[in-house]
Amino acid sequence: MRLASLLAALALILPAPLLSQAVPETRAEISLSFAPVVREAAPGVVSIYASRVVEARPNPFFDDPLFGQLFGDFGRSVPRVQNALGSGVIVSPDGIVVSNYHVVGGASDIRVVLGDRREFAADLILSDAESDLAVLRLRGAEGLPALPLADSDQLQVGDLVLAIGNPFGVGQTVSSGIVSALARSGIAVGSGRGYFIQTDAAINPGNSGGALIDLAGRLVGINTAILTRTGGSHGIGFAIPSNLVAQVVAQAREGNARFVRPWAGISGQAVDAALAEAFGLSLPQGVVITDLHPLSPLAAAGLQTGDVVLSIDGEPVNSAPEMMFRLSARGIGGEARLDTLRGDTRSSATIALIAPPEEPARARLEVRAPALRGLVAENINPAVIAEFNLAPGASGVIVAGAEDIARRAGLRPGDILLAVNRMPVHSTADLERALRDAGRNWEVEIVRDGRRSWLRFRL
Known part of the structure; x- marks a missing residue:
């Protein structure tokens, strides 16, 4: 009776065409449920358990030839196992899973649990810290439920979306919301730097790597982070758009271990x-x-x-x-x-749309001479500029690795070498010649984070 009265009242207010399109006439039409969408999409979202061995940075005195003998092994850091919990999305029936880099990056053991409680060991086949994406391959998997990818460029602010993941390890959970904003690019969230979809669908720790889907059950984004003051959801969550996910997965299938972006220079x-x-x-x-x-x-x-x-x-x-x-x-x-x-x-x-060119050649140099032993240096080219996120005009020689004496001298990966003992360094060949000096006093001029500085040490 109430429904009939409501329809009669609406008939007096709304035009007939709009009334026939918008007014529900049965109890089933009045009821709103996401259950059919969730039933189709949820099996494609998995829980991920990853472990990695971490070691706290040791006291710098341990590497000193004098103080190291005084300290002995007292107070040295002990390797420990760090566990991570997150979510992932199956994007291919043959066991290709996408998650966040901050969930599985550097992990020594990865275990994936499906919604039907099947478990698979997984191998990390591509990782990209900049986008905070990682691609896994499940061992021995076939015929898995996979989510189709939507065109994230078609999203609009106000579209209804669902977030699926495993928050706080309580089990698979679904939350609903809308697309709150697009093109969030002036912020850094999680490990990622770039462009995000913002949503108010509840996302909590453990949701990282899970699915953001539309009402057709298609993947529109990979949930990656939230802005919060308490650790819980405040309605400001971020997801990596599916169009970028598609390119990362494509490169993983081609055998790339690292995501290569088109180079703009x-x-x-x-x-x-x-x-x-x-x-x-x-x-x-x-x-x-x-x-x-x-x-x-x-x-x-x-x-x-x-x-x-x-x-x-x-x-x-x-x-x-x-x-x-x-x-x-x-x-x-x-x-x-x-x-x-x-x-x-x-x-x-x-x-x-090209990969950054390797021109000039890197001419990788691994220093074994007493001065700066343990230094790995390369000529700077567009590929190196992209790899180390340098300014387009960067040139010269970069520190690609620093161990042993090079590390103790204060060099770090990413430093640009300008001169050694006042001898200009424009290439790894120049560096090799400069290191032939048999002196004991050394001075290295570098650029670090845009600032010029000098490192002085004695062998």
């Missing part, structure tokens, strides 16, 4: 209100190129420093991380169309 700055006024833009939009490598595909397409990149394949870009996401989600080997602005002129350019 630029540094960029988001256009703010002041820059928009200077460029004559009605709204702040795009990324202005502040530095450009000579071998960059953007340079080959005719772009210059000072140009503004407005969109990639029609998708707007409003920050450097968003621009890199757009390129990464398209993968290596194709092309992308960039809409650009130079002065008052808008134009478009097509760039090749």
